[in-house]
Amino acid sequence: MKKSLCRFLMGCLVWGAACNPAPSPHWTADLAIEGATILTMDPSRALYAPGTLLIKDGAILALGPQDSLAGQYVATRRLQAEGQLVLPGLINTHCHAAMVLFRGLADDLALQDWLQFYIWPAEAEFIDSLSVRVGTQLAMAEMIRGGITTFNDMYFYMDEVARAAKAAGMRAVIAEGLLDFPVPGSPNPEQGLARTRRLLEGYQNDPLITVAVGPHAPYSCSSGLLQQADSLARRWEAPLHIHLSETRTELADIARPYGGLSPPAYLDSLGLLGPRTIGAHGVWLSPADIELLAARQVGISHNPESNMKLASGVAPLVALRQAGVKLGLGTDGAASNNNLDLWQEMNTAAKLQKVHLEDPAAMEAYAILLMATRGGAQLLGLDQQVGSLEVGKRADLQIVDLQGPHAHPIYNLYSQVVYALRAGDVRTVIIDGRLVMEDRQLLTLDEASIFRQVDSLAGHIREKLLAP
Amino acid sequence: MKKSLCRFLMGCLVWGAACNPAPSPHWTADLAIEGATILTMDPSRALYAPGTLLIKDGAILALGPQDSLAGQYVATRRLQAEGQLVLPGLINTHCHAAMVLFRGLADDLALQDWLQFYIWPAEAEFIDSLSVRVGTQLAMAEMIRGGITTFNDMYFYMDEVARAAKAAGMRAVIAEGLLDFPVPGSPNPEQGLARTRRLLEGYQNDPLITVAVGPHAPYSCSSGLLQQADSLARRWEAPLHIHLSETRTELADIARPYGGLSPPAYLDSLGLLGPRTIGAHGVWLSPADIELLAARQVGISHNPESNMKLASGVAPLVALRQAGVKLGLGTDGAASNNNLDLWQEMNTAAKLQKVHLEDPAAMEAYAILLMATRGGAQLLGLDQQVGSLEVGKRADLQIVDLQGPHAHPIYNLYSQVVYALRAGDVRTVIIDGRLVMEDRQLLTLDEASIFRQVDSLAGHIREKLLAP
Numbered sequence: 001m002k003k004s005l006c007r008f009l010m011g012c013l014v015w016g017a018a019c020n021p022a023p024s025p026h027w028t029a030d031l032a033i034e035g036a037t038i039l040t041m042d043p044s045r046a047l048y049a050p051g052t053l054l055i056k057d058g059a060i061l062a063l064g065p066q067d068s069l070a071g072q073y074v075a076t077r078r079l080q081a082e083g084q085l086v087l088p089g090l091i092n093t094h095c096h097a098a099m100v101l102f103r104g105l106a107d108d109l110a111l112q113d114w115l116q117f118y119i120w121p122a123e124a125e126f127i128d129s130l131s132v133r134v135g136t137q138l139a140m141a142e143m144i145r146g147g148i149t150t151f152n153d154m155y156f157y158m159d160e161v162a163r164a165a166k167a168a169g170m171r172a173v174i175a176e177g178l179l180d181f182p183v184p185g186s187p188n189p190e191q192g193l194a195r196t197r198r199l200l201e202g203y204q205n206d207p208l209i210t211v212a213v214g215p216h217a218p219y220s221c222s223s224g225l226l227q228q229a230d231s232l233a234r235r236w237e238a239p240l241h242i243h244l245s246e247t248r249t250e251l252a253d254i255a256r257p258y259g260g261l262s263p264p265a266y267l268d269s270l271g272l273l274g275p276r277t278i279g280a281h282g283v284w285l286s287p288a289d290i291e292l293l294a295a296r297q298v299g300i301s302h303n304p305e306s307n308m309k310l311a312s313g314v315a316p317l318v319a320l321r322q323a324g325v326k327l328g329l330g331t332d333g334a335a336s337n338n339n340l341d342l343w344q345e346m347n348t349a350a351k352l353q354k355v356h357l358e359d360p361a362a363m364e365a366y367a368i369l370l371m372a373t374r375g376g377a378q379l380l381g382l383d384q385q386v387g388s389l390e391v392g393k394r395a396d397l398q399i400v401d402l403q404g405p406h407a408h409p410i411y412n413l414y415s416q417v418v419y420a421l422r423a424g425d426v427r428t429v430i431i432d433g434r435l436v437m438e439d440r441q442l443l444t445l446d447e448a449s450i451f452r453q454v455d456s457l458a459g460h461i462r463e464k465l466l467a468p
Numbered sequence: 469m470k471k472s473l474c475r476f477l478m479g480c481l482v483w484g485a486a487c488n489p490a491p492s493p494h495w496t497a498d499l500a501i502e503g504a505t506i507l508t509m510d511p512s513r514a515l516y517a518p519g520t521l522l523i524k525d526g527a528i529l530a531l532g533p534q535d536s537l538a539g540q541y542v543a544t545r546r547l548q549a550e551g552q553l554v555l556p557g558l559i560n561t562h563c564h565a566a567m568v569l570f571r572g573l574a575d576d577l578a579l580q581d582w583l584q585f586y587i588w589p590a591e592a593e594f595i596d597s598l599s600v601r602v603g604t605q606l607a608m609a610e611m612i613r614g615g616i617t618t619f620n621d622m623y624f625y626m627d628e629v630a631r632a633a634k635a636a637g638m639r640a641v642i643a644e645g646l647l648d649f650p651v652p653g654s655p656n657p658e659q660g661l662a663r664t665r666r667l668l669e670g671y672q673n674d675p676l677i678t679v680a681v682g683p684h685a686p687y688s689c690s691s692g693l694l695q696q697a698d699s700l701a702r703r704w705e706a707p708l709h710i711h712l713s714e715t716r717t718e719l720a721d722i723a724r725p726y727g728g729l730s731p732p733a734y735l736d737s738l739g740l741l742g743p744r745t746i747g748a749h750g751v752w753l754s755p756a757d758i759e760l761l762a763a764r765q766v767g768i769s770h771n772p773e774s775n776m777k778l779a780s781g782v783a784p785l786v787a788l789r790q791a792g793v794k795l796g797l798g799t800d801g802a803a804s805n806n807n808l809d810l811w812q813e814m815n816t817a818a819k820l821q822k823v824h825l826e827d828p829a830a831m832e833a834y835a836i837l838l839m840a841t842r843g844g845a846q847l848l849g850l851d852q853q854v855g856s857l858e859v860g861k862r863a864d865l866q867i868v869d870l871q872g873p874h875a876h877p878i879y880n881l882y883s884q885v886v887y888a889l890r891a892g893d894v895r896t897v898i899i900d901g902r903l904v905m906e907d908r909q910l911l912t913l914d915e916a917s918i919f920r921q922v923d924s925l926a927g928h929i930r931e932k933l934l935a936p
Contacts, residue, residue: 103876104883108818108832142873308819309887311828338887339874344812350576351776351816352823360779364576405610406807408571408919409926411934415572419777419806424892451876458877466879 025074027062029054030433032075035082036399038063039413040389041373045366047413053086055395058207058433063389079428081399085413087369088388089149089396089431090342091376093328094241094280094301096155098135100142101126101457102335105465111247111310118465119335123156126461127184132157134453136164141445142340144170146423147398149431152278152301152330152380154214154241156184158199162209168444169436171396173380174199175214175241178229180222189225193232200236208432210239210382212278217243218263219253223270230272239381240272244279244300247312251284264289264298273298278379280330281306282320283313290316290323299326299379302371304349306332314356317349317363328376329368343423346372350418365418399428493542495530497522498901500543503550504867506531507881508857509841513834515881521554523863526675526901531857547896549867553881555837556856557617557864557899558810559844562709562748562769562798564623566603568610569594569925570803573933579715579778586933587803591624594929595652600625602921604632609913610808612638614891615866617899620746620769620798620848622682622709624652626667630677636912637904639864641848642667643682643709646697648690657693661700668704675900678707678850680746685711686731687721691738698740707849708740712747712768715780719752732757732766741766746847748798749774750788751781758784758791767794767847770839772817774800782824785817785831796844797836811891814840818886833886867896 031054038051040063052069054061062069106118132155143151150171153161158176165172176199177183178192186192199211213236215221215229233240245251245263254263264285267273273296282300285293293300302315320327329349331340346368353363377387386396400421402410407425410416429437436444499522506519508531520537522529530537574586600623611619618639621629626644633640644667645651646660654660667679681704683689683697701708713719713731722731732753735741741764750768753761761768770783788795797817799808814836821831845855854864868889870878875893878884897905904912 100873101877103874103888104879107880107883107887108829111828114828138873138876145873305819308823309828311822311826311830313826314823334888338883339890341874341890344815347773347812348816348819351773354779355776355782355820358779358781360579360582360777361576362779405568405606405613405915405918406571406809408606408922409569409929411572411926411930412575415575415806419575420571420802422807422809422890422892424890447873450873454876458879461877462879 025072027054027056027073029056029061029073029075030077031055032073032078033081033086033399034078035066035080036084036086037413038086038389041088041370042388042390050082051086053389053397055430055433058395060389060391060393060395062391079399083402084427085400085402086389087147087398087400087417088373088386089398089429090147090372091328091380091387092143092148092151092331092340092342093278093376093379094303094330094332095139095151095153095340096333097139097151097153097161098127098132098155099333099335100139100340101131101135101454101461103338105335105461107338122461122465123184125464126457127156129157129160129185131457133160133164134450134457136161137168137445137450138454139334139340140165140168140170141442141447141450144168144429144437144442144445145426145440146341146343147400147426147429148340148342149396149398149429150377150380150382150386152212152241154216156186158195162199162203166208169208169431169434171208171386171431173210173212173239173241173382175212177214177216178225179216179220180225189221193228196232200232200238210380211236212239212241214241217246217250218266219250226267226270226272230270233276237276239276239278241278242267242272242280244282245284245289246281248284262286262289264292268292268296276381281312281315283307283315285316285320287319290319290325293320294323294325297326299328301328301330301379302349303330303332304352305345306336308348308352309336314352317353318357321367326375326379327371328379329372341423342372343421346418365412365414368418369414395433396431397429398426401425401427493540495522495524495541497524497529497541497543498545499523500541500546501549501554501867502546503534503548504552504554505881506554506857509556509838510856510858518550519554521857521865523898523901526862528857528859528861528863530859547867551870552895553868553870554857555615555866555868555885556841556854557866557897558615558840559796559848559855560611560616560619560799560808560810561746561796561844561847562771562800563607563619563621563808564801565607565619565621565629566595566600566623567801567803568607568808569599569603569922569929570801571806573803573929575806590929590933591652593932594925595624597625597628597653599925601628601632602918602925604629605636605913605918606922607802607808608633608636608638609910609915609918612636612897612905612910612913613894613908614809614811615868615894615897616808616810617864617866617897618844618848618850618854620680620709622684624654626663630667630671634676637676637899637902639676639854639899641678641680641707641709641850643680645682645684646693647684647688648693657689661696664700668700668706678848679704680707680709682709685714685718686734687718694735694738694740698738701744705744707744707746709746710735710740710748712750713752713757714749716752730754730757732760736760736764744849749780749783751775751783753784753788755787758787758793761788762791762793765794767796769796769798769847770817771798771800772820773813774804776816776820777804782820785821786825789835794843794847795839796847797840809891810840811889814886833880833882836886837882863901864899865897866894869893869895
């Protein structure tokens with residue numbers, strides 16, 4: 001009697017266990033980042049300390065306070081990030097990546113001398129598909145090391161840039177620079193437009209590469225070329241990337257032939273101002289210009305270190321912000337910076353406005369970091385995919401050390417990011433869910449090889465342009 | 469016959485060797501730094517690529533091109549620095565080191581609110597001998613990591629600062645802040661003067677510590693206190709460290725009671741302007757002020773990031789330089805920066821002048837680096853000992869990596885230092901011939917312990933001042 005009762009009870013237990021298995025995990029992730037303080041930069045300013053972030057198929061599957069997610073998931077790989085900071089990857093909204101090849105080539109000169117005697121001769125002689133490939137790789141190595149996960153590039157041989165970016169796993173918006181006169185890769189603007197069309201066709205729906213149309217500037221393109229560029233951008237719903245009101249000279253150069261119009265007003269007269277237009281610099285903007293940009297939903301890439309180094313001026317950043325103009329942060333080319341360090345750019349942007357406006361409360365730290373993340377994504381039309389850490393967005397993020405003396409103490413994380421932390425604090429970078437740098441080891445770029453090629457090329461440039 | 473001939477010839481050889489021993493080395497060094505590119509920052513702008521630098525008894529014994537010194541020395545220790553850069557240690561000519569404890573405490577506020585609701589309450593409550601010791605240690609860890617080898621500090625409990633600096637092996641000029649009203653450590657200025665006297669007596673002829681007299685500012689000290697400070701400085705031939713013309717408000721605050729005098733003119737009327745006077749900031753200087761400073765051989769510490777962050781203004785750096793005023797570069801306190809990074813300060817100083825003067829050729833890279841090295845040494849009266857790498861000077865230097873992508877390519881080393889390289893590139897620091905950091909390991913400061921103490925103190929500060 002007892003024996004069969006036991007067996008019966010045992011049977012019940014087994015049956016019970018089979019019908020009520022341990023609850024299956026809520027989430028199954030490829031990668032779980034654990035233990036870090038997470039600054040999401042989402043519209044609610046959500047911050048998790050500590051938090052957990054789960055990545056699946058390149059997107060953010062879940063994120064939230066560590067306690068809430070504990071025990072709710074399994075992950076193929078767990079990345080321990082205790083004591084570290086997780087942020088969205090930074091977005092460099094205006095650069096000429098391959099110009100790293102000319103970093104420091106000729107500084108501290110008057111602008112016209114710099115361009116005429118160094119930059120233009122260097123480009124004419126040395127910019128080809130190979131040097132653009134290698135230069136872009138060097139630039140990406142630098143950018144990834146500094147936590148930049150998306151860059152908005154305007155240069156030449158952009159087919160090489162696209163290929164290099166995809167191989168490195170970097171997100172990029174690319175535009176072949178269109179100008180009236182011959183440039184590397186395009187002896188005339190029709191060639192530039194043809195290159196652009198091929199890129200638009202080739203990279204439709206590409207997960208990492210967005211092709212933009214890049215008429216260089218209002219003063220370097222005929223109105224006909226500007227309109228062709230605009231038509232092409234409209235047909236493809238592509239961003240339009242253009243230098244805008246960068247220098248005082250540009251204002252005069254446009255006003256003269258175009259009946260006193262400002263560069264934005266002139267572009268508007270041709271139909272180029274719209275929600276997909278990205279204006280680079282926007283330094284010399286009148287209140288009327290700012291109103292016009294806001295009305296047309298044009299965005300501006302603010303590039304303070306370049307503006308300072310070339311003595312272009314100080315952009316009306318606060319007024320642009322107040323008018324609701326989309327704003328991003330850019331390094332411009334390394335020949336006028338001279339690095340591609342968006343952390344330094346953030347620090348400079350905040351301080352330049354404070355001293356310019358005589359207001360220590362201008363452009364608070366959070367607003368600056370917003371420009372470098374979600375704001376930049378909005379400017380590039382990528383805010384559905386990136387710019388903040390939110391469920392469903394692509395997993396573009398950086399993990400930052402808080403171990404140097406300059407990281408102690410911390411009272412306000414946003415303040416620490418903008419005024420104390422540095423590019424060198426970035427240890428790990430993930431783009432579209434893929435590790436591109438881990439513990440400061442680049443995983444998708446061969447630095448030693450890149451350095452060898454760059455230094456060799458620089459030797460030729462030095463001989464040609466700098467020999468006594 | 470043959471046997472004795474052989475013996476004879478052998479004998480001749482041995483005798484020959486004994487009379488003509490291998491030449492003894494020209495130099496016997498404690499430490500030899502080999503293989504690096506050396507930027508001496510000496511008046512002839514000597515640069516050795518590659519070069520050798522020999523250190524003996526804390527001083528530079530020899531330096532020059534690698535080929536010239538090869539085989540000419542023996543060294544107890546040889547440091548291989550191939551592919552790296554050797555520079556003089558940087559000199560931070562104005563800071564309040566222990567204020568790192570308030571780093572990021574309250575940013576982006578109007579100046580008066582910041583001081584009145586955060587800084588002054590924090591100092592009143594939390595600045596004592598222990599917190600100054602720990603805060604200074606944190607500051608020194610940060611400064612050494614960024615290649616700073618000398619700092620000019622004005623704060624409170626400077627006996628703690630001196631002890632901490634000596635223990636860490638850092639060179640420092642220290643001044644107890646003297647003000648009319650009670651400050652940490654000195655309930656009245658007489659106490660502050662007494663502290664200063666004790667320091668002057670205690671650190672006479674100290675190899676690392678120079679005691680200065682530190683009347684805080686023209687507006688925070690009575691004319692009586694200013695004159696007492698000046699007498700003390702003269703008696704001891706000590707530097708006099710004072711904030712000068714930092715804000716527009718200061719001008720009004722001095723002009724009103726002193727018959728329209730500018731702060732420099734007012735100080736001059738009291739006899740405070742002279743070759744040992746170090747003015748911090750010097751933002752609001754008229755042409756007449758600049759002439760006066762030059763005539764009195766007063767020097768200025770230029771602190772651009774602080775001036776920008778607090779919206780104080782832009783100092784007339786180029787005019788000061790043209791007038792021959794001694795110039796150094798300073799970080800100010802970390803609560804208005806928010807790091808103690810003199811590399812960032814150099815980059816900012818150059819760019820701020822260019823945009824302010826609308827001149828991209830203003831303050832070329834070499835001139836900026838000079839301010840941060842030999843110029844700063846001159847400002848502090850230490851140029852016989854440090855500031856450049858020259859035979860006979862003390863061995864204060866930094867060894868810098870050139871391995872990051874931002875270090876490629878290099879066309880001009882001075883330009884690379886100011887516009888592309890960073891504090892994080894510093895790998896090894898030597899002060900007075902002693903290794904204080906090697907391959908990024910601090911040798912004289914226990915970071916883990918310092919961080920623990922700082923974070924604990926910050927917890928109390930946070931509770932007291934930031935709780936909702």
